[in-house]
Amino acid sequence: MKKQNLKAWLYLLPALAFLAVFMIYPLADVVVYSLEEGYNSASQTFRGVGLYNFSYVLRDPYFLAAVRNTFLLVIVTVPVSTGLALLISLALNSVKALKNVFQTVYFLPYVTNTLAVGLVFMILFKKTAYSEGLVNLLINWFGGPSVDFIDGPYWAKMLVMCIYTVWVVMPFKVLILTGALASVNPEYYKAARVDGASKGRIFRRITLPMISPMIFYLVITGFIGAFKAYSDEVALFGTDLNAAGMNTIVGYVYDMLYGNSGGYPSYASAAALILFAIVFTITCVNLLISRKSAVV
Amino acid sequence: MNTDKSGGAASRIGRAAVYLFLAVWGVVVLFPFYWMVLTSFKSYSSYNSEFVPRFIATDPTLANYRDAFTAVPLARYFLNTLIFTVLTTAVMLVVTVLAAFAFSRLEFRGKNIVFALFLSLMMIPNELVVITNFVTITDWNMRNTFAGLILPSVASIFYIYLLKENFEQIPDELYKAAKVDGTSDLKYLLRVMLPICRPTVVTVTILKVIECWNSYVWPRLITDDQAYFLVSNGIQEIRENGFGRENIPAMMAAVVVISLPLVVLFLIFRKKIMSGVLRGGTKG
Numbered sequence: 001m002k003k004q005n006l007k008a009w010l011y012l013l014p015a016l017a018f019l020a021v022f023m024i025y026p027l028a029d030v031v032v033y034s035l036e037e038g039y040n041s042a043s044q045t046f047r048g049v050g051l052y053n054f055s056y057v058l059r060d061p062y063f064l065a066a067v068r069n070t071f072l073l074v075i076v077t078v079p080v081s082t083g084l085a086l087l088i089s090l091a092l093n094s095v096k097a098l099k100n101v102f103q104t105v106y107f108l109p110y111v112t113n114t115l116a117v118g119l120v121f122m123i124l125f126k127k128t129a130y131s132e133g134l135v136n137l138l139i140n141w142f143g144g145p146s147v148d149f150i151d152g153p154y155w156a157k158m159l160v161m162c163i164y165t166v167w168v169v170m171p172f173k174v175l176i177l178t179g180a181l182a183s184v185n186p187e188y189y190k191a192a193r194v195d196g197a198s199k200g201r202i203f204r205r206i207t208l209p210m211i212s213p214m215i216f217y218l219v220i221t222g223f224i225g226a227f228k229a230y231s232d233e234v235a236l237f238g239t240d241l242n243a244a245g246m247n248t249i250v251g252y253v254y255d256m257l258y259g260n261s262g263g264y265p266s267y268a269s270a271a272a273l274i275l276f277a278i279v280f281t282i283t284c285v286n287l288l289i290s291r292k293s294a295v296v
Numbered sequence: 297m298n299t300d301k302s303g304g305a306a307s308r309i310g311r312a313a314v315y316l317f318l319a320v321w322g323v324v325v326l327f328p329f330y331w332m333v334l335t336s337f338k339s340y341s342s343y344n345s346e347f348v349p350r351f352i353a354t355d356p357t358l359a360n361y362r363d364a365f366t367a368v369p370l371a372r373y374f375l376n377t378l379i380f381t382v383l384t385t386a387v388m389l390v391v392t393v394l395a396a397f398a399f400s401r402l403e404f405r406g407k408n409i410v411f412a413l414f415l416s417l418m419m420i421p422n423e424l425v426v427i428t429n430f431v432t433i434t435d436w437n438m439r440n441t442f443a444g445l446i447l448p449s450v451a452s453i454f455y456i457y458l459l460k461e462n463f464e465q466i467p468d469e470l471y472k473a474a475k476v477d478g479t480s481d482l483k484y485l486l487r488v489m490l491p492i493c494r495p496t497v498v499t500v501t502i503l504k505v506i507e508c509w510n511s512y513v514w515p516r517l518i519t520d521d522q523a524y525f526l527v528s529n530g531i532q533e534i535r536e537n538g539f540g541r542e543n544i545p546a547m548m549a550a551v552v553v554i555s556l557p558l559v560v561l562f563l564i565f566r567k568k569i570m571s572g573v574l575r576g577g578t579k580g
Contacts, residue, residue, distance in 0.1 A: 014394060022451065098315075115531050117555070119547060119551055257426075
């Protein structure tokens with residue numbers, strides 16, 4: 001037994017060492033950073049201990065703008081993408097021919113570099129000296145006025161951000177929901193049809209309850225993912241998200257840490273902890289709701 | 297499906313509507329890819345002279361691909377990403393397989409506590425630890441090195457968990473028989489367990505490769521020397537300082553080159569990748 005013990009720890013050692021250095025220690029350290037007031041990264045000294053970093057971050061207009069952008073993004077994209085994914089999966093599940101082809105195509109964005117494809121979205125929406133951009137030409141064609149989606153008004157930029165985010169998250173959601181729909185026992189449908197239940201009734205009484213755990217799962221992971229949005233925004237608006245007015249909370253953390261506005265790990269830590277608190281709270285609320293509705 | 301037949305015309309219209317809907321979404325998904333490939337074949341002058349962009353390249357050219365490789369160090373970004381992806385995935389596999397083996401096959405004191413600790417760490421978002429890791433790597437003078445890029449992302453708890461579950465499905469008898477034959481644990485792991493669990497190992501490998509190829513945030517924090525840029529950072533660099541002018545066709549050529557490896561990988565391992573993500577998603 002002694003020898004086994006030693007050997008087991010030896011096998012675990014690499015994983016434990018990496019986790020200790022790059023996960024467990026940082027976890028404690030981020031709290032320490034967030035409490036050190038006036039931390040100077042050059043001299044590694046600080047003035048005192050307290051909650052000043054949190055109050056600074058919470059009063060920083062850039063942070064508040066980032067919070068507003070992130071919440072807007074979450075509120076718009078999570079319901080839209082989940083609903084759309086449900087529609088697409090239902091449609092996919094009702095056909096036989098070409099189903100595999102559609103599934104493959106729909107999954108493609110999952111494996112592509114979002115920074116790279118974001119650039120294509122930027123070009124499609126951007127107004128340049130040479131061209132209005134394809135999307136604007138479409139709008140013109142329908143009789144609407146052109147809008148600069150990349151450097152223009154706030155709502156237009158927000159719209160592009162939401163559209164791109166939905167495009168990026170769809171593959172995962174469609175895959176999960178199609179899988180969930182396919183795993184519903186066909187006997188239930190047969191029984192319902194024998195009883196003469198209508199299509200709408202079958203959907204509400206059988207399909208929806210059977211896949212609701214997966215929908216809740218997607219809503220929860222969707223919330224978490226959308227709250228951590230960052231690189232899709234960089235792809236569309238460039239690295240200086242504050243200038244574009246399109247920063248997110250995660251973007252604020254990185255800006256505080258690094259780059260032209262960086263060098264403030266304490267503010268970054270405070271912002272990261274605030275983000276974690278928000279995500280944690282919302283996940284708990286989601287879990288509570290899903291548990292309640294599961295009972296009903 | 298009897299109802300469909302008796303439904304007649306109405307159901308045929310319904311079916312057509314479903315296909316139309318599916319096709320529209322297919323276009324939405326594919327159009328950006330089409331546009332990127334199309335634009336990459338248009339010459340700089342013809343792209344900029346098209347006020348209404350054409351949907352086919354009337355005069356296709358490969359000049360943009362030449363520019364992408366000569367005007368910016370795209371080949372260097374590519375090579376860096378390849379090295380980064382291969383090394384990270386390889387080290388990750390070794391670390392993960394060893395840990396999964398310990399959890400699934402070996403008995404030791406504190407096993408359950410350590411495993412519970414691992415599982416609880418799975419919930420920690422990367423954003424929370426990245427700040428200290430940035431400082432750690434900087435203190436170790438590992439900025440702009442492959443070690444600095446790779447080290448923080450080799451221990452993946454989720455993959456340890458996935459492999460452990462798979463390892464545990466191998467019957468005990470096999471292990472006991474091997475012990476009687478005097479096979480060492482390591483040999484048993486390499487000769488018996490890994491071959492049996494190959495599908496899961498392949499899945500984990502592919503998922504990690506995708507993650508590495510697309511990683512952006514950590515490489516951006518840890519490299520500011522172009523010689524160590526990965527493709528994501530390279531594309532951002534091209535976008536911001538690019539080809540000396542706003543050369544969108546050349547930019548698109550670079551984007552095509554960067555996207556191609558994963559698209560090819562996806563088309564080859566389509567089933568594996570999709571089932572891997574499905575499983576990963578269900579257990580997340």
